[in-house]
Amino acid sequence: MELPPLIQTFVLHFGEMGSRWGINRTVGQIYAALFVADRPLNADDLVLKLGMSRSNVSMGLKELESWRLVRLSHLPGDRREYFSAPEDVWQIFMTLADERLRREVEPTLTTLRDAILATPISAEEQHAQIRMRQMHDLIDLLTTWFADVRKLSPGTLQQLLKMGGAVVRLLEMKDKVVGRK
Template structure:
């Protein structure tokens, strides 16, 4: 596959962003290449297009498959495995968010709960801040879980109502649980 300047810039950006998101730069580049490819690619094509080692390609593909972000595709008459990304952008975004939650939010929430279970440690202020942070993360996690259960069509509709929902919340504000400021 010959990459155009558009491909190259997108792939390089995803590689850079991947390292900021906690994944290997090469994994981000493999994903970006497959995302932009109109046809499934085999490992040799990926290796050649990105100028990376075959072992890096294999490891990156395995990681992306484990997340459900890359799918295997067999092409008739070709013995090589080919790879592609899901067509549904919402599925991709939901998968990425869920993986970030598992890697970042869930362990933090577990640690905060563990710290609270240890009992009084002699610093009332720190204990109160930990409890407040845990409560906020639990509330956000419950909201995320509710949104994750919504069908994509309903979620999109909900998101398009953004400012109208904020106005509605202002109107019924007295009926909502108060938050500490």
């Protein structure tokens, strides 16, 4: 692995984290290397930097493309493809969240809905349905909230996040003004 020590630590850490998140280690390393790079990198750059096989890099990049986490570009007079991570970390986070929602959360909600709609044939199944509905409602609440704040401009969203729990005081204020109990 041909990387400055500071970057190597980061790349290795992300490899480990990747494997804890169902993304494999080398894919994590590739993304980390692209993320900190000061210019787009081609597949051979990554082979050199990360010390893995060409084919492995190719598969890793395909995987990252399927997550919409990399940008493709070309250099004049160079046929090779160059890859980079988006500049805006906030956008990277949103893309990641969107993909996880689509790949994991949505299928789970579908499974839950189907099970909830089925006719229970025993008390055991009836209780299971109650539990599944609780889980469904929680996931639904969280994803609906996310889809909603997702639409805000990054600036507004950031402002909102910085406020944290303090927004509650505003709610109370509003209730007082409007006159709710």
